[in-house]
Amino acid sequence: MKRTLILFQKAVRAVGCANGQGGKHLGCESAVSILRNSPHLKNVKVPIEWSAVVEEVATGRQWNALQGVTQTNRRLARETRKVIESGEDLVVFGGDHSCAIGTWSGIAAALRPRGELGLIWVDAHMDAHTPESTPSGNIHGMPVSHLLGFGEKNLIQIEDQMPKIFPHNFCMVGIRSYEEGEQELLEKLGVRIFYMHEVERRGITDVMQEAVYIATRNSCGFGMSIDIDGFDVSFAPAVGTPAEGGINAEQFMKALLTVDLSKLVATEIVEFLPRFDDQNKTSERLVASLVESIYATKFFQQNSAAHIKQQVQISDKAAEVIESRQKQQQTV
Numbered sequence: 001m002k003r004t005l006i007l008f009q010k011a012v013r014a015v016g017c018a019n020g021q022g023g024k025h026l027g028c029e030s031a032v033s034i035l036r037n038s039p040h041l042k043n044v045k046v047p048i049e050w051s052a053v054v055e056e057v058a059t060g061r062q063w064n065a066l067q068g069v070t071q072t073n074r075r076l077a078r079e080t081r082k083v084i085e086s087g088e089d090l091v092v093f094g095g096d097h098s099c100a101i102g103t104w105s106g107i108a109a110a111l112r113p114r115g116e117l118g119l120i121w122v123d124a125h126m127d128a129h130t131p132e133s134t135p136s137g138n139i140h141g142m143p144v145s146h147l148l149g150f151g152e153k154n155l156i157q158i159e160d161q162m163p164k165i166f167p168h169n170f171c172m173v174g175i176r177s178y179e180e181g182e183q184e185l186l187e188k189l190g191v192r193i194f195y196m197h198e199v200e201r202r203g204i205t206d207v208m209q210e211a212v213y214i215a216t217r218n219s220c221g222f223g224m225s226i227d228i229d230g231f232d233v234s235f236a237p238a239v240g241t242p243a244e245g246g247i248n249a250e251q252f253m254k255a256l257l258t259v260d261l262s263k264l265v266a267t268e269i270v271e272f273l274p275r276f277d278d279q280n281k282t283s284e285r286l287v288a289s290l291v292e293s294i295y296a297t298k299f300f301q302q303n304s305a306a307h308i309k310q311q312v313q314i315s316d317k318a319a320e321v322i323e324s325r326q327k328q329q330q331t332v
């Protein structure tokens with residue numbers, strides 16, 4: 001009972017980004033308002049406090065979206081930076097995946113004085129095209145390259161001039177749909193990619209444990225950018241670019257129970273396209289379950305660690321008493 005009460009004391013800050021111009025289909029821009037009113041999200045066992053919603057600046061589609069995407073991401077970065085600088089837990093709800101540029105630029109800038117940022121990218125796609133290699137011109141297929149420092153100048157210099165992510169702190173999980181140009185860039189940089197066939201072979205638990213190791217071994221904190229199309233379409237039908245044979249979402253959430261989330265600074269959940277959801281609201285429910293399982297796990301781990309510490313302190317005191325008694329006996 002006590003434990004559950006403690007779980008409820010801590011809130012996660014939510015920042016929304018109502019963007020959709022970077023996507024293949026319009027519609028992700030309405031995810032934030034759906035989620036803000038979602039009974040499923042309201043019912044999660046970890047309190048969520050919305051701190052800001054960034055509205056998108058729309059200047060056109062495909063490459064014409066660039067100016068708007070840049071402004072939207074600048075605004076978003078300011079918001080995510082503030083939350084991380086105040087030391088709070090952050091969840092960002094997109095939007096199409098181009099919002100990752102703003103989310104992680106703000107977070108990387110906030111952490112910079114303490115160290116590097118690690119990132120686990122859960123997705124069906126690599127999203128690592130540059131303006132030169134993109135087949136579609138859709139900016140949601142380009143955030144990774146920009147976070148690594150390659151691409152459009154204005155998109156790689158948000159908040160500061162540094163690359164936001166270094167390849168040694170970065171890995172991708174669930175990948176099964178990509179084009180040559182992006183794969184070439186990532187492989188040249190030595191990014192660890194857990195393709196879907198590796199997830200199937202080893203199991204998601206094993207893979208997530210290695211992923212967290214990569215994202216934490218040289219960083220002061222890590223994040224997860226979760227594109228819900230990384231999961232199998234049976235768990236997330238409401239996406240604009242589905243790819244068959246994805247991660248089992250239930251197994252993913254179970255896997256989280258076995259990894260150390262103490263260095264998790266933020267989670268981003270993107271590409272939810274509400275008008276494609278089914279009658280059961282399967283995708284909306286998934287978003288809520290993800291937030292709940294990630295932060296219930298993190299807070300539970302934190303509380304257990306604090307509890308163990310307390311017990312150790314108590315037994316330290318007990319040890320002192322024993323020691324002083326022994327001394328008394330020696331002097332007698």
Ligand SMILES: NC(=[NH2+])NCCC[C@H](N)C(=O)O
Pocket residue numbers: 096097098125127129134135136137138140141142177178179227229241271
């Ligand atoms: N965030 C996403 N859903 N990205 C899908 C990208 C699909 C394709 N690789 C493209 O660049 O157009």
